Amino acid sequence: MENAIIELEGLTKFYGSLKAVDNLHLRINAGEVFGLLGPNGAGKTTTILMMLGLTEPSGGTARVCGFNATSDPISVKRKVGYMPDSVGFYDGMTAFENLSYIARLNGIPAHEVHHRVQEMMELVGLGTAMHKKTSAYSRGMKQRLGLADVLIRQPEVIILDEPTLGIDPTGVKEFLHLIRQLSRQQGITVLLSSHHLHQVQQVCDRVGIFVGGKLLAEGDIHKLSQNLFAEELYLVTITVKDTLPDTTAWEATLLQMDAVRKVTASGNTIEISCAENITPRLVRYFVEKGFDIMGVYQKEYGLEEIYQRYFDNNLTENVSHGKSSGLFQRSFFRKAAH
Numbered sequence: 442m443e444n445a446i447i448e449l450e451g452l453t454k455f456y457g458s459l460k461a462v463d464n465l466h467l468r469i470n471a472g473e474v475f476g477l478l479g480p481n482g483a484g485k486t487t488t489i490l491m492m493l494g495l496t497e498p499s500g501g502t503a504r505v506c507g508f509n510a511t512s513d514p515i516s517v518k519r520k521v522g523y524m525p526d527s528v529g530f531y532d533g534m535t536a537f538e539n540l541s542y543i544a545r546l547n548g549i550p551a552h553e554v555h556h557r558v559q560e561m562m563e564l565v566g567l568g569t570a571m572h573k574k575t576s577a578y579s580r581g582m583k584q585r586l587g588l589a590d591v592l593i594r595q596p597e598v599i600i601l602d603e604p605t606l607g608i609d610p611t612g613v614k615e616f617l618h619l620i621r622q623l624s625r626q627q628g629i630t631v632l633l634s635s636h637h638l639h640q641v642q643q644v645c646d647r648v649g650i651f652v653g654g655k656l657l658a659e660g661d662i663h664k665l666s667q668n669l670f671a672e673e674l675y676l677v678t679i680t681v682k683d684t685l686p687d688t689t690a691w692e693a694t695l696l697q698m699d700a701v702r703k704v705t706a707s708g709n710t711i712e713i714s715c716a717e718n719i720t721p722r723l724v725r726y727f728v729e730k731g732f733d734i735m736g737v738y739q740k741e742y743g744l745e746e747i748y749q750r751y752f753d754n755n756l757t758e759n760v761s762h763g764k765s766s767g768l769f770q771r772s773f774f775r776k777a778a779h
């Protein structure tokens with residue numbers, strides 16, 4: 442990774458005796474959308490604060506855009522736009538006035554402010570609402586305005602801490618789409634901290650799974666699932682019209698195929714775990730045997746399963762904040778527990 446724009450080397454932070462971030466090594470490339478994922482208390486915000494030079498590491502270094510965040514925080518702040526989970530604005534002013542004020546504070550020349558603010562408002566999809574007072578803005582609109590606030594400084598990197606907290610599902614989708622678009626069109630590097638697996642999965646090129654101050658794994662979702670599910674990468678569910686006559690016999694026949702690892706048949710449904718994508722071959726097989734196929738579903742492993750597998754493998758045994766990670770597991774693995 443020659444083009445790393447964020448480089449964390451052995452980054453560590455103690456709050457008293459609590460190790461909030463534990464020897465973190467991470468590189469994020471220019472133009473990437475990277476998801477920092479983890480439960481409450483995992484150390485995401487502390488890591489971000491160290492990257493911004495807002496809190497000093499107990500050990501290790503954070504370099505952003507080539508600058509050491511601890512010794513040269515001013516240079517880092519010039520390059521990085523940070524959006525906290527909740528952004529405040531002057532309620533009595535319109536969005537346009539709020540953003541103009543921020544633009545002037547950031548040294549944008551007076552004759553450019555009007556044009557730049559208008560451009561930003563259009564970019565974040567608030568063109569038609571820019572003359573409304575921000576007191577009348579929904580949370581989703583405020584987050585968009587927060588993004589405009591960050592972008593008007595023309596950063597190379599934007600760091601978003603839980604940006605979709607409290608936004609309705611449609612708003613979340615639109616906001617994530619906007620982030621992705623900005624990254625692709627303008628080459629901005631995005632670091633997105635979240636504990637919402639599905640959202641991160643939709644928008645990030647790579648994710649880091651962060652628990653108890655440690656980075657358990659990082660990579661793109663396909664690579665992570667390949668590492669964890671190499672033997673059973675694909676799960677194919679086939680539903681046929683009539684009940685399968687002798688499920689044990691079917692299981693044995695299918696297991697003779699090279700890629701097939703596990704077969705579970707019940708009623709008129711058969712689930713086949715495979716090391717390769719042999720869905721077409723499986724479908725042909727059932728058709729040739731004279732079955733009417735009612736449905737074929739091929740499951741791709743996503744972040745939820747990746748998390749589950751990491752926890753199943755007891756990789757969290759060193760987690761120091763048992764309470765908060767427990768909450769995380771409960772919220773994401775409730776389905777698996779039943």
Ligand SMILES: Nc1ncnc2c1ncn2[C@@H]1O[C@H](COP(=O)(O)OP(=O)(O)OP(=O)(O)O)[C@@H](O)[C@H]1O
Pocket residue numbers: 456459461479480481482483484485486487488636762
């Ligand atoms: N200023 C502080 N003083 C003492 N402990 C702190 C401080 N800030 C954070 N912590 C502790 O450090 C740990 C990591 O917190 P941090 O806020 O970085 O986690 P997080 O992953 O961002 O969580 P969340 O998703 O809830 O924001 C937690 O146990 C937290 O209680």
